Amino acid sequence: MRAVDLIHKKRDGGELSAAELNFLIQGYSKDEVPDYQMSAFAMAVFFRGMTAAETAALTLAIAESGDQVDLTPIAGIKVDKHSTGGVGDKTTLILAALAASAGVPVAKMSGRGLGHTGGTIDKLESIPGFRTELAREAFINQVNTIGLSVIGQSGDLAPADKKLYGLRDVTATVESIPLIASSVMSKKIAAGADAIVLDVKAGSGAFMKTVEDAEALASAMVEIGTQVGRVTSAVISDMDQPLGYAIGNALEVMEAIETLKGKGPHDLTELCLTLGAHMIVLGGKAADIAEAKQILKQKLENGEALAKFAELISAQGGNPAVLEQTELLPQAALTVEVTAEEGGYVGSIQAEQLGLAAMLLGAGRATKEAQIDYAVGLVLRKKVGDAVAAGESLATLHVSSNNATVQEVAERVRKAFGIVSSVPAPKPLLLSIVTAGGIQRV
Template sequence: MAEAFDAVDVIRAKRDGAVLTDAQIDWVVDAYTRGTVADEQMSALLMAILIRGMDTPEIARWTEAMIRSGERLDFAGVGRPTADKHSTGGVGDKITLPLAPVVAACGVAVPQLSGRGLGHTGGTLDKLESIPGWRASLAYDEIVTQLRDVGAVVCAPTDTLAPADRKLYALRDVTGTVESIPLIASSIMSKKIAEGTQALVLDVKVGSGAFMKNAGDARRLATTMVELGAAAGVRTVALLTNMDTPLGRTAGNALEVRESLDVLAGGGPADVVELTVALAQEMLLAAGATGAPDPSDVLKDGTAMDVWRRMIRAQGGDPDAPLPRAAETQDVLAPAEGVLVRLDAYQVGLAAWRLGAGRSRKEDPVSARAGVELHAKPGMHVRAGQPLLTLHTDDPARFARALSALEDAVEIAPAGSRPDQALILDRIG
C-alpha cells in the first residue's frame, strides 16, 4: 500500500518552519508506530520540532494522534467520578502514595497510572515495589474492579495505552530532544487523556531538582498541558511547586513509603502534608465532588489509611510486612552553626541515585533500601557537627561517590537568616 506522505517531506517542512498539517501529523505518528518511518527519520523530525517549535493546534493534533495509536480506557462503569494527578518529577516526591487513598476516601476514584524513576528522580512504582508482594502490572479489568471496590489504584500503564508515546519517549531520550515543551506536553497528556479520567491535576515542579529549572519554562509547560486537557474534554488544572529543596525528609524507595505511612497516620513532614492536601482539594474540585470530606480530616481520622491498606492488599502486597532497611548508613554532619538556607534537591537526588535508589537505563535494577534521610530542612537552626543527612545503602563502596555528589549541596548562614521557601508557587487553569 502506498504511503500518504514521504517522511523526508514532513521533516523538511518542519525544518523550514512550516506548520504541519493535521494529515501530515496523523500519518507520521501512525507510520512511525507501524515501523514505516525509521528511527533516524523520526529523530530528525523531533530535532526540527525542538528547534522550530509547534503551535497550539499542532501540539493538540500530535497528542491526539498518539492517543489514537492505542486504546482509550473507559471508567464510566466505576460508579463514582474519577480524577488523577501527574507530577513532572522531583526528589522525595512521594505524594502519590498518600494522595490516592486520601482522594478515594473522599469519594472520588483515582486511576493513577504511574512510571518508574530515571536518573535523580524517583519513580512511584519503584517505591511501591519495596512493599513485599506488591505488583505493578494489572490488566484493564483488574484496574476497573479495584477502582470499583477500593476507589484507588496505582499501577503501570497497560501496553495498549499510547504505544506511539512509548516509542517516541525512548527515542527522545537518546537524541537530545527531551527538553522540547511540545514533546513533553504531548507525551504526558497523551497517556493521561487515553487513561480515561474525567479530571486531571498536574503538579509541575520547578527548581534545581526538577526537570524545569526556571518558573517561565514550567509555566509554559503547565499552560500547554492545561490547554491540551481542556481541548480533550478533561477538566485540567496545574500547580507550580517548588523543587529547589527535596520534598519531605526522605529520598529513596522504602524510605519514602515509610514516610508516606507517617502522613497517612496523621503525622509526617509539614510540606508533604501541605502538598497532599492541596492536590487532593484540587482533584475533588475538578471532579465536581461537592460536599466531599475535608482531605485533612481523612488523614487524621484514619480513613485514608484504611483505603491504603485495601489498595496495597488488592495488588498482592502485605501492608503489615516490615519495609526493607539498608545494611549500611553514614551521617553527613553540619560544617558550622547557623541557619540552613539551602539544601540542593538535585544533589540530594544524585546522591540517592548513586547509593542505588535510581537507575541510568530503564532496564537497570534499583535498591529498595538505598536513599538519603534528611534531618534538617532550610529555615532550621543547626549546630556544628550535628547530622544533617544520613546515607542508606547495602554497598558501602557507594558512599564515596554519594558524598562527592553532595559537595556544596548545603549552605549555612549566620543566625537570623531565613530562606524564602514557598511550596506552591502558582495555579494555572
C-alpha cells in the same frame, strides 16, 4: 502525503493538520517514517514550536498509537494525577488514598524510577507482597469495589511516545515544550481519565529549572487537556529542595504512612492537600478548593485516608501490617551520618545531587535494566532555613555496606548543602496555579 513535505512545511513555520500529524506518528510507529526524518521533524518543532491545535493533535496521535484504556465501566468521574518528577516525591501514595477516601475513584497507572527521580511503582513494590500488575478487568473491579487501584503502566500505552522520546534524547530535542507536553498528556489520555491534575515541578531538582518554564509547560498541558475534552489543572510547586525528608523507596513509604496519619512533614502535607483538593473539585465532590481542603484535612484526622491505603495494600496482595509495623518494610544493613563541616544556616539544598546520591546507593536506576535496593536511600535531618552546628548531622544514609562508594556519596550529600551565615528568606512551596482560565501566582 510524504513525510519530507510535512517536515518542510514545519521547518518554514507552517501549521500541520491533525491528519498530517497522524500520518507522521502512525508512519513512525510502523517504521514507515525512518528515524532520520522524525529527527528532522523534532528539530523543526524545537525551533518553530507548535500551535495549541497542533500540540493537541500530536498528543492524540501519540495516544492512539497503542492501547486506549476504557474506564467507562467505573462509576463516577475518574481523576488522574501526574507529577513531572522530583526528589522525594511520594505524593501519589498519599493522594490516591486521600482522594479515594473522599469519594473520587482513582484508577492510576504509574511508572518506575529512572535516574535521580523515584518511581511510584518501585515504592509500592517495597511493601511485602504488593502486586503492581493486574489484569484490566481486575483493575476496574477493584476501583469499583474500594475506590482505587495503582498499577504499572502497560507496555502498549502510547508506544510512539517511548520511541519518539528515545530519538529526542539523542538528537538534542528533549527541551521542547510542545514535545514534552504531548509526551506527558498522551499517556494520561490513553490511560482513560476524565480529568487530570498536574504537579509541575520547578527548581534545581526538576526538569524545568525556572517558574516561567514550568508555567509554560503547564499551560501547554492544560491547553491540550481542554482541547481534547479532559478538564485539566496544574499546580506549580518548588523543587529547589527535596519534598519531605525521605529519599528512597521503603523510606518514602514510611514517610507517606506518617503523612496519612497526620504526622507528615509540613511541605509534603501541604502539597498533598492542595493537589488532592484540585482532584476532588474536578471529581465533583467539593464546590471549591477551600471546601475540598477541609474535607481532606478531616480524612487525615479521622483516619479514613489511612484506612483507604490499608484497603489498597490488602487488595493488591500486600501486608497492611506495615502501617503500624514499619520495620516489616525492607531495612538497610546500617546507617551513616553525614555531618556539617561548619555552622550556620542551610541556605540551599541541591535536590538533584541528593537524588543522584540515592541512586548511587542503589535506590534508583542508572539504566532501565538496573536492579534497585528497596531499603537504601537517605533521610534529611535539615531543610532550607534550619540552623546547623559544626559536626551536626545533615542527613542519614541508609546503606547496604559501608564501603568507599558510600564515603563518596556522603561527600556528595555534604556538598549539596549550602551553609550560610544568616537565615535565608523563606521560599514558598506552592508557586502558581494554571487552569484553562490562565495563570494565578500563589
